[in-house]
Amino acid sequence: MNKTPNIHAMIVAAGRGSRFGASIAKQYTMLQEQTLLQHSVARLGHSDYINKCLLVVAADDSTAQELEFELPIYYAVGGAERWQSVQAGVEAISESGADDSDLVLIHDAARPAVPSVDIDRVIKAAMREPYGAILATPAADTLKSSYQKITPTEEDRLISYVKCTIDRSNIWQAQTPQVFRLGQLKRVLRYVSEHQLSITDEASAFEHLALPIRLVPGSRQNIKLTYPDDAILLAAILDIQFSH
Numbered sequence: 001m002n003k004t005p006n007i008h009a010m011i012v013a014a015g016r017g018s019r020f021g022a023s024i025a026k027q028y029t030m031l032q033e034q035t036l037l038q039h040s041v042a043r044l045g046h047s048d049y050i051n052k053c054l055l056v057v058a059a060d061d062s063t064a065q066e067l068e069f070e071l072p073i074y075y076a077v078g079g080a081e082r083w084q085s086v087q088a089g090v091e092a093i094s095e096s097g098a099d100d101s102d103l104v105l106i107h108d109a110a111r112p113a114v115p116s117v118d119i120d121r122v123i124k125a126a127m128r129e130p131y132g133a134i135l136a137t138p139a140a141d142t143l144k145s146s147y148q149k150i151t152p153t154e155e156d157r158l159i160s161y162v163k164c165t166i167d168r169s170n171i172w173q174a175q176t177p178q179v180f181r182l183g184q185l186k187r188v189l190r191y192v193s194e195h196q197l198s199i200t201d202e203a204s205a206f207e208h209l210a211l212p213i214r215l216v217p218g219s220r221q222n223i224k225l226t227y228p229d230d231a232i233l234l235a236a237i238l239d240i241q242f243s244h
């Protein structure tokens, strides 16, 4: 861990955006005259550590190749689940001759407002770790656990009720970029595949093997376009970031 490792950046953009619910994949939503995907590439381009980017896109994607990006781009085809898209990206990076001790940085196309200072911060943290590091924010709200019950007075609908309040002192919300050692990432993704696990980020794969991943506090501006309401927030955040 004394030698400065190479950084291989990948953006996963093979999802459909079903919760966002638009007719086009959400990474091609326009904000500030560019698609989210172009913004996300540009953010990585502002990092001193990144000089090219792998885009993982859906097999039927014909949009990415028509766009201009602020970094040299190469492509891989993603899978049905997010982790399978990451795995396809990891294979492409491995095949390009990367060393197992190199770092792989994974970023969501749908997080176009990540401050570049946070990207460099999580890379520097990962350099000091045997497995990797992720950006995250401490949970800000009071958290409730719930149960549901059928309510006859409400046409037998399932209504949610509060069960209890969850202690949030150790709760973080995961963001991207997430940065890992290539060899270790290959190993944990193989484990996920062999055990048919369901995971929503790569840090979860390391958790299944009890391998420590460092949490790096990130900006709350680094939101993900997930639901329609997020577009309003994201537009406001990008407007403010571009005006400074």
Ligand SMILES: Nc1ccn([C@@H]2O[C@H](COP(=O)(O)OP(=O)(O)OP(=O)(O)O)[C@@H](O)[C@H]2O)c(=O)n1
Pocket: 012, 013, 014, 015, 016, 017, 018, 019, 020, 026, 027, 056, 078, 079, 080, 081, 082, 083, 085, 086, 107, 108, 109, 110, 111, 224, 225, 226
């Ligand atoms: N099979 C998949 C699923 C997701 N992603 C990418 O992972 C990022 C974050 O995932 P998420 O917000 O869950 O995106 P979607 O899967 O597109 O959204 P949804 O779950 O609402 O369908 C996005 O940039 C998305 O394109 C991917 O590359 N491959």
Ligand SMILES: C[C@](O)(CO)[C@H](O)COP(=O)(O)O
Pocket: 108, 173, 174, 175, 176, 200, 201, 202, 224, 226
């Ligand atoms: C990777 C991720 O963006 C971290 O927040 C996230 O896990 C993607 O999946 P989610 O189901 O939208 O949380």
